[in-house]
Amino acid sequence: MQRLHRYLSYYILPLLLGAWLWGGFALPASATGVYQIPQVNPGEPTWVIDDGDKISRLNEGKISEQVEQLAQETGQEVRFVTIRRLDYGETIETFADQLFQKWFPTPEAQANQTLLVLDVVTNNSAIRTGEKVKTVLSEEIAQSVASETLQVPLREGDKYNQALLDASDRLSLVLSGQPDPGPPVVADRVKVEGTFATPEETQESNAIVWVVALLIAATVIPMATYYLFYAK
Incomplete structure (x- = not known):
C-alpha cells in the first residue's frame, strides 16, 4: 500500500495537477506591437x-x-x-x-x-x-x-x-472622386423567441461550469495530496 501511495504521489498526481493547470490557465495569444x-x-x-x-x-x-x-x-x-x-x-x-x-x-x-x-x-x-x-x-x-x-x-x-x-x-x-455609395444597408431581423439558449447564455453557463470545476479541483487536490503523503 505504501508503494502504491509513493507511485501515485510521484507520478500520477503531478500529471493530473499539470493537466489541470494547463487547462485552467492557458497562455494568451501573442500580442502584436507596432515595432513588429x-x-x-x-x-x-x-x-x-x-x-x-x-x-x-x-x-x-x-x-x-x-x-x-x-x-x-x-x-x-x-x-x-x-x-x-x-x-x-x-x-x-x-x-x-x-x-x-x-x-x-x-x-x-x-x-x-x-x-x-x-x-x-x-x-x-x-x-x-x-x-x-x-x-x-x-x-x-x-x-x-x-x-x-x-x-x-x-x-x-x-x-x-x-x-x-x-x-x-x-x-x-x-x-477617386466618385460619389460615396454609403455604408451597407442592414436589414431588420425579427427576433423570434425560442427554447434554445443564446450564445451569451451559453457562454455564461460555460463560465459557471469552469468556476465550479476549479473550486472543486482547488479543494480536492490539496486533500488528495495530504492523504497520499501523510495517510498511514
Whole structure:
C-alpha cells in the first residue's frame, strides 16, 4: 500500500495537477506591437499586411490590385493592416496613431496616406488619413468606413474577406472622386423567441461550469495530496 501511495504521489498526481493547470490557465495569444509591423514608406507597393491571418490570398490580391490602381491614377495610397491582438494597455486607436506615425513621420509623408487597422480578436478598427486625403475623404466618411462598412460583415459572422473588400471598394470610389455609395444597408431581423439558449447564455453557463470545476479541483487536490503523503 505504501508503494502504491509513493507511485501515485510521484507520478500520477503531478500529471493530473499539470493537466489541470494547463487547462485552467492557458497562455494568451501573442500580442502584436507596432515595432513588429514591417516598415512601409510612401510609394512602396505594400498595400495589405495580414498579420491577423484572416484574408485569403485571392482577396488580398484583389485588394492590392485595386488600391495599386488607385495610387497610380490619383496618388492616393490606402493600406490595410490586420493584427492578432493588442499589447496590454494599448487600444486600436493608439496602435493606429503609432503605426501611422512610424510609417509616415512627417506631414508631407502623411499627406496622401490612408491607413485602416483591424484587430481580429476584438474586431475593433481604426482609420487614419493625411491632410490631403481629408479634402476628398471627409472625416465622417472615413469613420463610417471603419465603423460601418468594415464592421457590418464582421457582426454578421466574422466575414473578414468581405469586410475588407467592401472597405477597399468604398475607399477607392471616394478617393477617386466618385460619389460615396454609403455604408451597407442592414436589414431588420425579427427576433423570434425560442427554447434554445443564446450564445451569451451559453457562454455564461460555460463560465459557471469552469468556476465550479476549479473550486472543486482547488479543494480536492490539496486533500488528495495530504492523504497520499501523510495517510498511514
